[in-house]
Amino acid sequence: MNPRAAPVPETLSAQEIGRAAVLSLYDELALSPKPGLVTLTCRGSHDDMDAKTFLRSILALRGYFVRIAELGAVGAPFEALERCGIDAEARMLRATGGVNTHRGAIFMLGLLCASAGAVGRRVAPEALRATLRMRWGEALSKRAERPSSLPGGIAARRYQLRSASAEAALGFPTLFETAAPVLRHGLVLGLSRTQAQLDTLFATMAVLDDSNLAHRGGLPGLRHAQQAARAFIAAGGAGHPDGPAAAEAMAQDFIRRRLSPGGSADTLAAACWLQRLC
Numbered sequence: 174m175n176p177r178a179a180p181v182p183e184t185l186s187a188q189e190i191g192r193a194a195v196l197s198l199y200d201e202l203a204l205s206p207k208p209g210l211v212t213l214t215c216r217g218s219h220d221d222m223d224a225k226t227f228l229r230s231i232l233a234l235r236g237y238f239v240r241i242a243e244l245g246a247v248g249a250p251f252e253a254l255e256r257c258g259i260d261a262e263a264r265m266l267r268a269t270g271g272v273n274t275h276r277g278a279i280f281m282l283g284l285l286c287a288s289a290g291a292v293g294r295r296v297a298p299e300a301l302r303a304t305l306r307m308r309w310g311e312a313l314s315k316r317a318e319r320p321s322s323l324p325g326g327i328a329a330r331r332y333q334l335r336s337a338s339a340e341a342a343l344g345f346p347t348l349f350e351t352a353a354p355v356l357r358h359g360l361v362l363g364l365s366r367t368q369a370q371l372d373t374l375f376a377t378m379a380v381l382d383d384s385n386l387a388h389r390g391g392l393p394g395l396r397h398a399q400q401a402a403r404a405f406i407a408a409g410g411a412g413h414p415d416g417p418a419a420a421e422a423m424a425q426d427f428i429r430r431r432l433s434p435g436g437s438a439d440t441l442a443a444a445c446w447l448q449r450l451c
């Protein structure tokens with residue numbers, strides 16, 4: 174073999190893709206402190222779910238992420254992915270007693286796992302994004318036009334925000350242009366995984382039209398969260414000596430306001446998944 178030949182990217186199996194999704198959902202749950210979100214020791218702004226609810230949900234989704242990566246590998250149409258996702262939502266709800274823990278993560282990480290399955294080997298994040306848009310971008314654009322009956326989707330339409338479906342139809346710009354680069358850059362700078370993940374969560378909150386925040390706090394709630402996240406980053410982020418105290422103060426503030434950036438949490442999990450696989 175020519176010693177100067179470019180190395181062949183290693184292949185990625187559906188099992189590896191799915192396993193990375195499960196580990197990344199756990200990364201997100203375990204990150205602490207988080208503003209309004211559930212951690213291993215805190216319910217955040219939620220009365221109906223805690224760490225056990227999320228752990229049951231994550232375990233219930235193990236097979237789903239592998240299955241949807243397999244569907245991507247065989248070139249399945251969007252409708253097949255959607256059916257797989259809806260089955261997974263039902264499995265999630267059975268595991269959580271009817272609580273919506275990961276509907277957004279099922280959608281977002283499901284599409285990413287299908288895209289990784291379609292490519293079949295480790296590639297740069299932008300190549301994965303291009304595959305997602307090429308294969309299912311048109312179907313996702315049509316999907317985004319359908320009115321949603323979900324709290325987040327209703328809020329997104331009411332306040333003219335970019336819903337999860339609309340974000341997907343654009344190839345998850347917040348994930349690929351903000352969250353993933355912030356996580357990668359933080360680790361290169363020598364931040365701990367926890368510090369880099371916290372900066373990624375806040376950088377995402379600062380720019381994402383998180384429909385959960387709008388559903389819970391209206392436009393004022395969303396804008397408050399975005400401004401607070403921008404202030405945290407501007408003050409030096411998680412690596413600053415005052416970072417931990419500032420993050421804890423924001424966690425308490427969000428609980429008082431009953432705010433919960435669920436979409437930002439899913440985007441953080443997706444950035445952790447990309448960091449594992451790309």
Ligand SMILES: CC(C)(COP(=O)(O)OP(=O)(O)OC[C@H]1O[C@@H](n2cnc3c(N)ncnc32)[C@H](O[C@H]2O[C@H](COP(=O)(O)OP(=O)(O)OP(=O)(O)O)[C@@H](O)[C@H]2O)[C@@H]1O)[C@@H](O)C(=O)NCCC(=O)NCCS
Binds near residue numbers: 324437
């Ligand atoms: C396509 C769907 C996602 C629904 O479409 P829609 O566009 O209406 O989506 P949204 O309602 O805007 O968001 C749905 C969930 O996605 C997360 N999310 C929110 N904003 C964004 C965003 N800008 N970008 C990406 N993702 C976003 C968020 O999910 C997380 O939060 C939920 C938990 O928080 P909580 O506050 O508890 O929410 P609720 O329980 O609703 O409120 P309370 O009752 O507590 O007051 C949890 O879901 C997290 O994951 C949004 O909630 C999708 O639903 C769909 O159509 N699915 C079927 C097809 C499918 O899954 N296919 C897979 C492969 S194609």
Ligand SMILES: Nc1ncnc2[nH]cnc12
Binds near residue numbers: 211212274435439
């Ligand atoms: N840790 C978390 N807490 C609340 N909602 C979420 N949605 C996704 N992750 C979440």
